[in-house]
Amino acid sequence: MSFEKPQIFIEALIFASDKSITEEEILQVLSDIMEDPLKIEEIREHIERIRVKYQELDLAIELVQINGGYQFLTKKDYYQVVNQLQIQRSKKKLSQAALETLSIIAYKQPITKLEVEQIRGVNCDYTVQKLLEKELISISGKADSVGKPLLYSTSSLFMDYFGINSTKDLPQMNELKSETNTIGEQTE
CATH class of the missing domain: 1.10.10.10 (Winged helix-like DNA-binding domain superfamily/Winged helix DNA-binding domain)
Structure with a gap:
């Protein structure tokens, strides 16, 4: 050198x-x-x-x-163009918890936060708030149940983010390949 x-x-x-x-x-x-x-x-x-x-x-x-x-x-x-890039990138980064919560909302919408928490088994306050900030979900009304909890649905930005036209374009459960765990020998 x-x-x-x-x-x-x-x-x-x-x-x-x-x-x-x-x-x-x-x-x-x-x-x-x-x-x-x-x-x-x-x-x-x-x-x-x-x-x-x-x-x-x-x-x-x-x-x-x-x-x-x-x-x-x-x-x-x-500054303006670089700032816009940072905004776009911050919207694209989703944690595992955010992806799980978002998928539950996408498939079960409209859904309350309590219902999401029952499916996930953990508190979703922070995750739902972040998804609202990123405008991937929106408040779509109030449930008729006790306390009138808010209902959440996916937003139009969600469709852009995942490149789909509607929630009908989401993969169906039978389309998803699942790996099954087995113990011992399998016989046919």
Whole structure:
């Protein structure tokens, strides 16, 4: 490996770091692999050249000094589009509990939270609240039973999320492949 261009290695270190990396950390890494280690002033010069390079190029990222170190960040001009990506990704992430609760609501809708809890066997307050926040379910009315509990159903966003036109497109129980557990030998 040639170390004739330490600037490229410094750029790679900054890029690969998941948090800001200090000049001292860069010096330590490079001194472990280079025969003739750089001085801290040389590292600062290379970092400044990298910063200028990214500033001059029409790129979406820039080198920023943050928390005593350096990190590549998206330019502020692109905040809106990156923020939208984060919103989309946060909507896509569902925990196992959320998936279980959502599937119960999808197949049994309209359903009360108590009925969901009886099927799952655990409290579903938090999960139902998160599904409401993600707009995957909605309140579709109140039950006629004692206390008039809220009824939950899937939303139109649920259909978009799973790429279906209606709940009729959900897999039927006989379509789902089940694995059966058996003990001992099976005879036909």
